[in-house]
Amino acid sequence: MPEFTKWPSFPFEGDIRVKQIDDPVEVEPSRKGEDSADCVACAAPDEAYIWVSDRWRVRAMDQPSGLPMVLILESRSHLDLGDLPNLLAAELGVMTVRLERAVRSLDGVARVHVNRWGDGSAHLHMWFLARPYGRLQLRGTFLSLWDAILPPIPEMQWRENLALVAAWLAEFGGRPLAEPPHIQWQAPSSFSADGDTDTEIGAGTGTTRESDSNGTSAPTPAEPISSVAALEEPDDEAAATQAASASPDPAGDATPTNA
Numbered sequence: 001m002p003e004f005t006k007w008p009s010f011p012f013e014g015d016i017r018v019k020q021i022d023d024p025v026e027v028e029p030s031r032k033g034e035d036s037a038d039c040v041a042c043a044a045p046d047e048a049y050i051w052v053s054d055r056w057r058v059r060a061m062d063q064p065s066g067l068p069m070v071l072i073l074e075s076r077s078h079l080d081l082g083d084l085p086n087l088l089a090a091e092l093g094v095m096t097v098r099l100e101r102a103v104r105s106l107d108g109v110a111r112v113h114v115n116r117w118g119d120g121s122a123h124l125h126m127w128f129l130a131r132p133y134g135r136l137q138l139r140g141t142f143l144s145l146w147d148a149i150l151p152p153i154p155e156m157q158w159r160e161n162l163a164l165v166a167a168w169l170a171e172f173g174g175r176p177l178a179e180p181p182h183i184q185w186q187a188p189s190s191f192s193a194d195g196d197t198d199t200e201i202g203a204g205t206g207t208t209r210e211s212d213s214n215g216t217s218a219p220t221p222a223e224p225i226s227s228v229a230a231l232e233e234p235d236d237e238a239a240a241t242q243a244a245s246a247s248p249d250p251a252g253d254a255t256p257t258n259a
């Protein structure tokens with residue numbers, strides 16, 4: 001087994017083995033949205049984002065995940081990283097630094113990891129993953145996996161954070177679209193047994209969900225994004241995952257079976 005499986009940050013333990021590597025394909029499959037005509041990012045209305053400007057847009061996942069903040073920076077134009085003209089390339093540097101600072105300014109965030117994979121969707125999208133303060137086990141390259149493993153952060157805190165980041169970015173221009181959650185002053189008559197008060201408090205207050213009333217005029221609703229893996233997973237792998245999902249192995253002790 002490779003050395004990294006012994007690192008404290010490696011999320012799994014127990015009996016695991018390395019998958020057999022497939023033979024390389026002759027021709028690679030196209031990525032999602034290779035053509036701008038069927039690109040989800042191009043079709044998404046501004047309301048699906050937490051902040052927009054003339055040339056850039058920032059969006060969140062469609063729901064809270066394990067990390068304090070996970071954001072995607074997208075160019076408004078249908079371009080990939082290597083295709084950016086000089087103006088956008090320079091602005092990408094400025095936007096990356098700005099967004100890193102904004103996310104790092106949130107309570108409980110120690111570090112912001114910036115990633116670009118680009119195997120899943122063609123439209124340029126940079127990931128900003130916040131590593132929670134004090135969680136040393138989350139340091140490093142497995143952070144995107146931990147995001148899907150840890151329990152989601154409370155929705156109210158997540159929406160507050162989104163609004164803070166949007167407001168921070170708007171200090172330099174553009175338009176903030178995420179609003180802080182409205183506090184429900186009227187206490188619920190009884191606390192629900194399943195403890196979903198966070199969801200109730202936060203429900204309907206954000207602008208990042210396509211189900212919001214102000215998003216209904218949009219020609220094409222934004223495709224919900226639940227995690228890094230969901231967006232970065234190539235289509236052909238997603239199909240293979242669905243086919244193999246019959247085995248209900250929890251992530252913690254999954255023994256990979258070659259499909």
Ligand SMILES: [Zn+2]
Nearest residue numbers: 039042078123
């Ligand atoms: Zn596009």
